Amino acid sequence: xxxxxxxxxxxxxxxxxxxxxxxxxxxxxxxxxxxxxxxxxxxxxxxxxxxxxxxxxxxxxxxxxxxxxxxxxxxxxxxxxxxxxxxxxxxxxxxxxxxxxxxxxxxxxxxxxxxxxxxxxxxxxxxxxxxxxxxxxxxxxxxxxxxxxxxxxxxxxxxxxxxxxxxxxxxxxxxxxxxxxxxxxxxxxxxxxxxxxxxxxxxxxxxxxxxxxxxxxxxxxxxxxxxxxxxxxxxxxxxxxxxxxxxxxxxxxxxxxxxxxxxxxxxxxxxxxxxxxxxxxxxxxxxxxxxxxxxxxxxxxxxxxxxxxxxxxxxxxxxxxxxxxxxxxxxxxxxxxxxxxxxxxxxxxxxxxxxxxxxxxxxxxxxxxxxxxxxxxxxxxxxxxxxxxxxxxxxxxxxxxxxxxxxxxxxxxxxxxxxxxxxxxxxxxxxxxxxxxxxxxxxxxxxxxxxxxxxxxxxxxxx
Amino acid sequence: xxxxxxxxxxxxxxxxxxxxxxxxxxxxxxxxxxxxxxxxxxxxxxxxxxxxxxxxxxxxxxxxxxxxxxxxxxxxxxxxxxxxxxxxxxxxxxxxxxxxxxxxxxxxxxxxxxxxxxxxxxxxxxxxxxxxxxxxxxxxxxxxxxxxxxxxxxxxxxxxxxxxxxxxxxxxxxxxxxxxxxxxxxxxxxxxxxxxxxxxxxxxxxxxxxxxxxxxxxxxxxxxxxxxxxxxxxxxxxxxxxxxxxxxxxxxxxxxxxxxxxxxxxxxxxxxxxxxxxxxxxxxxxxxxxxxxxxxxxxxxxxxxxxxxxxxxxxxxxxxxxxxxxxxxxxxxxxxxxxxxxxxxxxxxxxxxxxxxxxxxxxxxxxxxxxxxxxxxxxxxxxxxxxxxxxxxxxxxxxxxxxxxxxxxxxxxxxxxxxxxxxxxxxxxxxxxxxxxxxxxxxxxxxxxxxxxxxxxxxxxxxxxxxxxxxxxxxxxxxxxxxxxxxxxxx
Numbered sequence: 001x002x003x004x005x006x007x008x009x010x011x012x013x014x015x016x017x018x019x020x021x022x023x024x025x026x027x028x029x030x031x032x033x034x035x036x037x038x039x040x041x042x043x044x045x046x047x048x049x050x051x052x053x054x055x056x057x058x059x060x061x062x063x064x065x066x067x068x069x070x071x072x073x074x075x076x077x078x079x080x081x082x083x084x085x086x087x088x089x090x091x092x093x094x095x096x097x098x099x100x101x102x103x104x105x106x107x108x109x110x111x112x113x114x115x116x117x118x119x120x121x122x123x124x125x126x127x128x129x130x131x132x133x134x135x136x137x138x139x140x141x142x143x144x145x146x147x148x149x150x151x152x153x154x155x156x157x158x159x160x161x162x163x164x165x166x167x168x169x170x171x172x173x174x175x176x177x178x179x180x181x182x183x184x185x186x187x188x189x190x191x192x193x194x195x196x197x198x199x200x201x202x203x204x205x206x207x208x209x210x211x212x213x214x215x216x217x218x219x220x221x222x223x224x225x226x227x228x229x230x231x232x233x234x235x236x237x238x239x240x241x242x243x244x245x246x247x248x249x250x251x252x253x254x255x256x257x258x259x260x261x262x263x264x265x266x267x268x269x270x271x272x273x274x275x276x277x278x279x280x281x282x283x284x285x286x287x288x289x290x291x292x293x294x295x296x297x298x299x300x301x302x303x304x305x306x307x308x309x310x311x312x313x314x315x316x317x318x319x320x321x322x323x324x325x326x327x328x329x330x331x332x333x334x335x336x337x338x339x340x341x342x343x344x345x346x347x348x349x350x351x352x353x354x355x356x357x358x359x360x361x362x363x364x365x366x367x368x369x370x371x372x373x374x375x376x377x378x379x380x381x382x383x384x385x386x387x388x389x390x391x392x393x394x395x396x397x398x399x400x401x402x403x404x405x406x407x408x409x410x411x412x413x414x415x416x417x418x419x420x421x422x423x424x425x426x427x428x429x430x431x432x433x434x435x436x437x438x439x440x441x442x443x444x445x446x447x448x449x450x451x452x453x454x455x456x457x458x459x460x461x462x463x
Numbered sequence: 464x465x466x467x468x469x470x471x472x473x474x475x476x477x478x479x480x481x482x483x484x485x486x487x488x489x490x491x492x493x494x495x496x497x498x499x500x501x502x503x504x505x506x507x508x509x510x511x512x513x514x515x516x517x518x519x520x521x522x523x524x525x526x527x528x529x530x531x532x533x534x535x536x537x538x539x540x541x542x543x544x545x546x547x548x549x550x551x552x553x554x555x556x557x558x559x560x561x562x563x564x565x566x567x568x569x570x571x572x573x574x575x576x577x578x579x580x581x582x583x584x585x586x587x588x589x590x591x592x593x594x595x596x597x598x599x600x601x602x603x604x605x606x607x608x609x610x611x612x613x614x615x616x617x618x619x620x621x622x623x624x625x626x627x628x629x630x631x632x633x634x635x636x637x638x639x640x641x642x643x644x645x646x647x648x649x650x651x652x653x654x655x656x657x658x659x660x661x662x663x664x665x666x667x668x669x670x671x672x673x674x675x676x677x678x679x680x681x682x683x684x685x686x687x688x689x690x691x692x693x694x695x696x697x698x699x700x701x702x703x704x705x706x707x708x709x710x711x712x713x714x715x716x717x718x719x720x721x722x723x724x725x726x727x728x729x730x731x732x733x734x735x736x737x738x739x740x741x742x743x744x745x746x747x748x749x750x751x752x753x754x755x756x757x758x759x760x761x762x763x764x765x766x767x768x769x770x771x772x773x774x775x776x777x778x779x780x781x782x783x784x785x786x787x788x789x790x791x792x793x794x795x796x797x798x799x800x801x802x803x804x805x806x807x808x809x810x811x812x813x814x815x816x817x818x819x820x821x822x823x824x825x826x827x828x829x830x831x832x833x834x835x836x837x838x839x840x841x842x843x844x845x846x847x848x849x850x851x852x853x854x855x856x857x858x859x860x861x862x863x864x865x866x867x868x869x870x871x872x873x874x875x876x877x878x879x880x881x882x883x884x885x886x887x888x889x890x891x892x893x894x895x896x897x898x899x900x901x902x903x904x905x906x907x908x909x910x911x912x913x914x915x916x917x918x919x920x921x922x923x924x925x926x927x928x929x930x931x932x933x934x935x936x937x938x939x940x941x942x943x944x945x946x947x948x949x950x951x952x953x954x
Contacts, residue, residue: 001801001804001808002540002796002797002801003538003540003730003796003797003801003886003887004466004801004805004808004886004887004889005536005805005887005888005889006889007809008601008889010890011811013890014811014812014815014890015811017815018814018815018818019809020814022769023807023810023811025809026810026811026814026833026835027710028833029678029679029683029832029833030679030707030710030711031681031683031684032759034683034684034711034715035710035711036715038668043799043800044798044799044800045798045800045801046796046797046798046800047795047796047798048793048796048802049540049542049796051795052542052546052792052795052796053542053545053546053792055795056547056548056552056570056788056791056792056795057546057551058552058566058567059508059551059565059566059567059570060549060551060552060567061557061566062550062551062565062566063548063552063553063555063564063565063566063567064550064551064554065554065559065563066620068554068556070556070558070559071549072558073557073779073780074556074557074558074780075556076556078505080477080480081665082507082511084845085511086511086514086515086518088544089515089518090523090524090525090526091518091519091521091523091525092518092521092523092550092734092735093525093539093556093732093734093735094523094524094539094732094733095521095522095523095732095734095735096522096523096529096531096536096733096735096736096866097733097735097736097737098532098735100522100737100857100858100861101523101926101928102858102861102918102921102922102923102924102925103521103527103861103867103918103921104520104521104522104735104865104923105517105520105521105923106517106518106519106520106521107517107735107736107922109464109517109519109520110514110517110917112465112466112937112938112939113466113468113939115937116466116468116938116939117468117500117502117503118919119937119938120500120501120502121500121502124910125937125938126938127937128688129736130736130737132592132738132778132783133592133778133779133780133898134779135776135777135778136592136596136777136778136781154672155765159492159715159807162549163636171842176800177779178576179776179779179780180779182775182776183776183777183779184780186603186754186775186776186777187599187636187777189650190599190603190606190637190638191636191637192638193637197811205866218774225494225942227516227522231846232490232491232494235494236493238562241945244586253502257693258496258500259499260487260490260495261494261495261496261499262493262494262495262497266496267498269766273939278779279555283667285553285554285785286553286554286555286556286557287552287553287555287784287785288504288552288555288556288557288567288780288781288784288785289778289779289780289782289784289787290557290559290592290738290781290782290783290784291592291737291738291783291784291785291786293738300935303935303937307654309736310937310938311700312931312935312936312937313937313943314926314927314928314930314931314933314934314936315926315927316922316923316924316926316927317916317925317927320464320923320924321464322464322797322922322923322926323926324926324927324928324931326931326935326937327932327935329932331630331632332595332628332630332632333627333628333629333633333872335628336628336631336632337631337632337634337635339628339632339635340633340636341631341632341636342595342599342629342635342636343593343630344593344594344595344628345593345594345724345733345736345737345738345739346593346727346736346737346738347592347593347734347736347737347738348733348734348736348737348738349732349734349736349737349738350734350737350738351736352514352558352734352735354682356510358479358502358503358945359467359503359505359510359513359514360480360503360507360510361477361481361502362476362503362504362505363500363501363502363504364476364481364484364499364504365476365477365481365482366502367484367499368481368482368483368484368485368499369482371484371485371486371487372482372485374485374487375485375486375487375492379488382519385643387486388570389867393489393490393494395490398775398807400714400898411560411562412561414559414560415562415563416562418561419556419560421558422558425577435603437837441482446934448694452817458578460522
């Protein structure tokens, strides 16, 4: 009986205490017809751990590839060995949500440190203890902005009852990750909130001028930095224009790039109002896209609209500092139908890894990793010798144009063991001949040569 | 209470983690930050020691018993963790072509099938990233179904008054109105109240079975018939599936859609708050609306697919893929036979513990009912007689080295503990818990102040929640450094 410690003698003595003849009798309140139906599963015993590992390792091996030049929201960065040695400790990995604060000071202090680090990276006042991923982070940020808009209309009094009247529309300015946008649409659409897309310009960037032409102010403008094409947006202009038309600015950011790039709180005259994104670049394996974590940072004035758990520093009975979950009146287990979100389980373990990662990298490490990613991508773009689709400055991803549909080329490269980027056709119909490539600090000159050497052959094969 | 920031010194670094700085002169100045972010500057050893020390300030399954009702804190097999940590899985890019993803897709397909068999649902989508997101998918699917039939007036979601907070919160997030249905004195849904609540506005009913009272809803088929006759659909919150795993299938009870909490029933670790995974299963009526992507098997191998009327994706990629792999490894190690034993031994442990606590003088909330995998103890009498609350009792249990049970939930039982021992705990552990409870009971009578001021043996004494919310301190600032302990005592 895997993972069940009972001996026959245990079972007999426990049944005697309960006063039941056998275990089946304990199910006697369940209508017989529900129990009687054949499970249809047979009675096969499970595999041993060795057999299980063998089966799964064989499958895992089948998916191993050569160098990865795919990005688009998941990035192949180096992860310091200490990150998962420590995050993987049973005391972190098998702990529950820190509702019993005195028995969870380790996790609580760590989350407080995480909140501090994310606030430093984004320049914001507060950060939550995670949502699921970049997509849900964007969705929850949009819901926050809409609630905040309703509240502003009522004069912003604390505890005032939000009423209809704020805008239930949000605009995406330029190239926001289409997978985040799709997830966000599916989530906020249930409440009748509309997300509309303002097209990117010929330079691949958001056009702040389009915001001026909006018939009525949206609740928020979303801009991604670097954008989905890897390009650096003029976030100052977008943020200022959003403010001009009475909308909040939601900055969707890659936290690793904030080692170098301007913090969202410093965008434009007044700064972005909400910064969200996916924490995967901070010490988390790509692992098919999950688990990673989403984060939301914001101004102090919006903290009561923030979804998810938040840790605060307080004192114990002896006056000693300690940590506890706070502002729980926003959350589903207290507020139920009136909660800011239904989120309960979050992505705590990944926050643990990211906190250790940021401690090990420090300000200089993060800046240098970001600069190395940029340098490798520049080298890649030079080596591949393909025309760039957009001529704006890029960070660590770049859109290159082929003279044919990109998808078959990606397939042909994969057959050679190279993940050669993302074919953009499925996401942007006018970019079907375009490839979004990325090189992180892990890509060597040899990896890049392997890609460029294989490209001609792959292009011919795909023809 | 030293933080990582207290350990930091300017220009100290973990140099092995810092690559050389590369030129960024081609980037526009206006896009760059003027000042580096205020991240800690520490050595690698300092970081390792600091976070290792913090880990020691946690209770965890690996170190303590967690009789936490509705949370199913069972053993998290290391083998499942290792299986999901194979390099081919960890390094797989989420957008890698199908041609180089057959191993991963085979795993997902196998898990879809296992979950279909266990729940009796015809289709399973694995993408929701937690129970609450699974609930969201389920309610959104129910809405799509009604909308597709032109049945646009159905905006009410019914939940029993004992429901988890996520149920009403999810219904709101889906733009629905929540209507609570009373629970009778026997713990089952009040059938007359349900009949009065259903109508042309009913979108559906969300419920667990066993309920959050730890009781099997005996008239579940009647409940299903009432909701279905009124034109609504039934949502099964899988939070309590561990109780009946391998014994009863939610589809047979009349449910149309459900989610499972793989971080409960399928033993994936809770991670100090997450990640989880909340796959959604649906019968024929709702299967077309499931979220994508799902995996199908074709003659050419495995491929991604979207159900015909899919509600679309809820995450950027494939949900919490790594958790799905752990759940698969766990299911493979159990096999169908082991799966059935989960429900059996979870139920045996709960009934044994309930009986022993009753004999020790505790009040069980539903003494005439059979406990499922969890049950409720009410400390209302102790509060009246000794002035010791359930919260005091919970904090004192921490001193005995056991995590407190779930307190003050469900809301309808005063001063309650919801207790779930799970199947992976031995009789000895359960007996030790009974002894701890008995000792605290005696202390509550003889020295109530000792209990009221607990815990006494942990790194912190009772923490002040009220102050935390009143004077928000959500991030470290340099001013905090004045509280620093003597640096000579630090690592």
